[in-house]
Amino acid sequence: MSSVKHFQVTFDCAEPERVARFWCEVLGYVVPPAPEGFATWEDYDRSLPPEDRSAWFACIDPTGVGPRLYFECVPEGKVVKNRVHLDVRAGAGLVGEERLATLQAECDLLLALGASHVLTQVADEENESCITMQDIEGNEFCLA
Incomplete structure (x- = not known):
């Protein structure tokens, strides 16, 4: 049996630093330290x-x-349309109106960062609510 592999997710884009910093804000990620011998990435x-x-x-x-x-x-x-997208699990464990309100609040924060709202799907008999969005270069992702 093989071991679990580490992986990275790669985004094609026009402005790598700008898009990376957007995703840092969305996910709470950070920019790694500059390579050895350099004080900054610049x-x-x-x-x-x-x-x-x-x-x-x-x-x-x-x-x-x-x-x-x-x-x-x-x-x-x-x-x-992307064939693969990220689900940002802002509403994990929440249901109904509480979930939708939490997702909408996160959506509002991301809109202020330059994201775009695509579609809000309200819960039905089979699925919980989610919001489809696009990052600052049009890559789709979901708030789930």
Whole structure:
């Protein structure tokens, strides 16, 4: 039997640092320390050849539990729905009106950070409420 593998989630984007910092706010993640020998990430970036500057950025779970998020610059923009998305579990364990109110409050905070609201799905006989959103570059995610 194989062991559990560590993994990172990679986002293609136009502005890696901007999108990474958005997700730091959403998830409570942090920017990792700059590489050894550099006081800041800006110092590290300036040390690279011009064509490699601002090509990527990352953020990590400060508890070490969640996966690393990696953001890489790509030339093309997003054109279709994501095949994989993140569920931000802001309402875990809550049901009914309490869940919906908690999700809506989180949605309001994320709208202030530049996210977009796509769809609010209200609980029915089979599913609890969730809110579909997009990050600052249009990547879909759900508040669940």
